[in-house]
Amino acid sequence: MPSYSPALTAALAAIDEDAFVRRADGTLVAQSSSQQIIADLINRLDLQPGMTVLEIGTGTGYSTALLAHLAGAEGHIVSVDVVTELVERARTLLPAHGYPNTTILRADGVQGAPEHGPFDRIIAWATAPHLPAAWITQLAFEGMIVAPIALAPVSKSGIGTRIRLTGDTNPHVDQLFPAGFVEMHGQELDQWLIPPYGIDVACRDDTGRACWLSGPWLRSPEQYLQGQHLLDNLATDRREVSGPLEQGEPAADFRAWLFATQPDGLTTAALGDPIWRIGHAHPTGAALTDTRTATSTITTGDPDAADVLTTWANTWRQAGCPGLAHLQPHLTAFHDGWTLHATSGPEARRP
Ligand SMILES: C[S@@+](CC[C@H](N)C(=O)[O-])C[C@H]1O[C@@H](n2cnc3c(N)ncnc32)[C@H](O)[C@@H]1O
Structure with a gap:
């Protein structure tokens, strides 16, 4: 098992994953991520007791339960999803499993949850085409975001990022890591074969x-x-x-x-x-x-x-077969947020 913080290890042991990812008839909720992927992203978030967190993509509610466990009774998780049925399910499940410190909303996560911020942490389980301005507006000073963001203007180019807001109001990326998630969509999907954005x-x-x-x-x-x-x-x-x-x-x-x-x-x-x-x-x-x-x-x-x-x-x-570990990320501001780019150091050049 990969090594996680002691608090996350305890949360993983305390929460019954099946209670969230399985329906009453035993079938799996389609919108579940693997426990390892969920734990990897949460581990990067450095979530401390008492923090307020925005989660984008409630899905089964399992990740919400882990976040709520880590934030503790003094903390709060605001979690949004575009699928009404999942929102209603999580609203019932989370308090029933000991997590009343959660607010579940049906909303498009690209807009954040302006009425509920500022947030110490933001975490997303779907790939954003860029870093939305709303997330930075709603992020507290010294806040942190863990989210997959498109690295190129093509579908399926999502890369995991950790973004910090320090000193000034400009966010910067301090980690890139592999993360393959569905592209964010403002409405519930009626099919899964064609990605919801970036298709020409x-x-x-x-x-x-x-x-x-x-x-x-x-x-x-x-x-x-x-x-x-x-x-x-x-x-x-x-x-x-x-x-x-x-x-x-x-x-x-x-x-x-x-x-x-x-x-x-x-x-x-x-x-x-x-x-x-x-x-x-x-x-x-x-x-x-x-x-x-x-x-x-x-x-x-x-x-x-x-x-x-x-x-x-x-x-x-x-160029030495550079991969994610060799890329230097940059954020470029535009009217509605920041686009993610990366270069692979001095030897990087357009082929
Ligand atoms: C991989 S799944 C959820 C993973 C979740 N943490 C879990 O395992 O329980 C991604 C979720 O993001 C939701 N989603 C996609 N685009 C969204 C958006 N724009 N706003 C809010 N939720 C979104 C989907 O409906 C889906 O439930």
């Missing part, structure tokens, strides 16, 4: 499976049509080639580096199978590798798309 072109194949592309290069009406054509070709006229990585090379590091460097034509995709892909695409060709190993790539059209992906992999190797 999408379709269903003959058997109803979802195919989509996400890439900044697709974001004009003309390019949208080209993207649709490309997606058709990826369904009907495609080849599988090996690479760009060799077996055993760290695919997660390559992926994080691509999100950080954001090379031209960076595209994420799903092509009807349960895995999602990353690679290079342009109007007349695409090469999209599986994100788990990056050792197998689907291509269509111009062969130069696969060459570009190979060049990216070679540039990454020449």
